Amino acid sequence: MKTLRLASAVRGFSRRNTRFNSTIAVTSEPLAPTILSTIPPSRNPAASAKLPALHARLALHPSYPIQTLARALVDPTADKDARFTNQNLSTLGNTLTGYYASEFLLVTYPRLPTDVLYAAVGAFVGNKALAALGREWGIETAFSPAADVDAGLLQYKHLKPGMDPKLANRVGAATQEHAMAEAVRAIIAGVHVHEGQKAAKQFIRQHILSRKLEVEKMFDFSQPTRELSRLCAREGFEAPVARMHAETGRRSHHPVFVVGVYSGKKLMGEGHGGSLDEARIRAAVNALKGWYLYSPLEKELPSSAGKKGFKAQFIDVGEVIV
Amino acid sequence: MNAFTSVLRRTLAPVPAVSKIQVRNTASSRRLTKALRVHPHPSMILTSASPSADHIIYNPPSAAPTPMMTPEIFLPKNDARHSLYQAQEKAAATLPPPLREPYEKTYHLTETDMQRMRELRAGNPAEWPRTRLAKEFNCSTLFVGIVCQAxxxxxxxxxxxxxxxxxxxxxxxxxxxxxxxxxxxxxxxxxxx
Incomplete structure (x- = not known):
């Protein structure tokens, strides 16, 4: 439903533009105060050289109109009329990027704890990541959303320096990071609207999901040894025992201990540290990471499932509650 | 040179002149070079037992294990990697020594013991801190903390x-x-x- 409404909104936008171009010159009736006799450069995609350049840089399909690209660069803080801003497009883009990122993460690491999953999705498609992506694409920002700025610039009303970004919505302004991320989301939504679902998925995979995310560094366990004990009890493994793999300089200023944590005869994880406690705790942390970062060999995404329907390769019982 | 040093010098026996005769030790530049030479890892040396066709030598540098490689115990039963782990399993190696002796939990404290523990702690917390209670009831300080709080x-x-x-x-x-x-x-x- 959302897609349909959005598509009609985009069509409405272009129709309105063509009316500007063709009929205003010949009309004899007095113009309504809201209608301008000429389109200002900030709303005239044809007057910008930046838009075709961005279109070419992103290798967008010719069916992706320059008008949508121009609209994606207008933040709601720059224009009150939602028909001229990226508001709807960025909402769709947010849904799409969030869906594809979480689907990818859930299928790749089905045991990921919820907190880490949210952090990982945020790291892929959060404001910070998408704003960085927008800068890499070469999107530049206008100093202020005036009528004479180039339509190829990101137009938004900048939050005054020193103001709390949480108050941005209330004062009708946005930070550069937020505006840039929303523009990137809107551009991605444009791919979905004009080129289709497959193209949007490929675009997201190539631009966002192809980035290296170190999920193994996103963990922070408060009670790792206790959590590992709970895990072993839950899964029916023998209780964990820390065993010394190697050590050097025990009586020196800089000892190093390498400790492995075992369940019965099976090694679960290994850690090293400057004290026995550190090595033991790090071993438990690595064992827990080994559990949570399990990745099945065959990964089928729900969005790629054919007519036969999606069948999960692996269903996890959930994270360990301590 | 102060007075002490000059007295010391006079009392000590004179140092013999450094011998000019060359003594051959086992160390020579050739021997040193040879000793320091890093020999290739056995896996890199081709022997008669090596495969005759092209093959891959897998000899990664030593490094801390990565958590991205799931330990066998954590793999689900139907995972194909079980067979890989079983293929490389070494023959009955003894386990490394534990950091502390593994112990069985005894669960020996009864409800009356816990009640007494609570009373002692509440009555005179300065006399009965966690460590003393743990020793008295033969349990861990963590367990004392679970049973009663100061x-x-x-x-x-x-x-x-x-x-x-x-x-x-x-x-x-x-x-x-x-x-x-x-x-x-x-x-x-x-x-x-």
Missing amino acids: SEQRISEMAKRTEHIKNTWGAKRTAARAEREKRRAGWGGADGL
């Missing part, structure tokens, strides 16, 4: 005492303790190691 008043008193002790620390010790706490906070994975 009163609010006692906790605030002890906090005040700790605060007083911390105030006597100098700048170096304060900084060192703060550093230690920061390092400790990273062990759970926050330091990214």
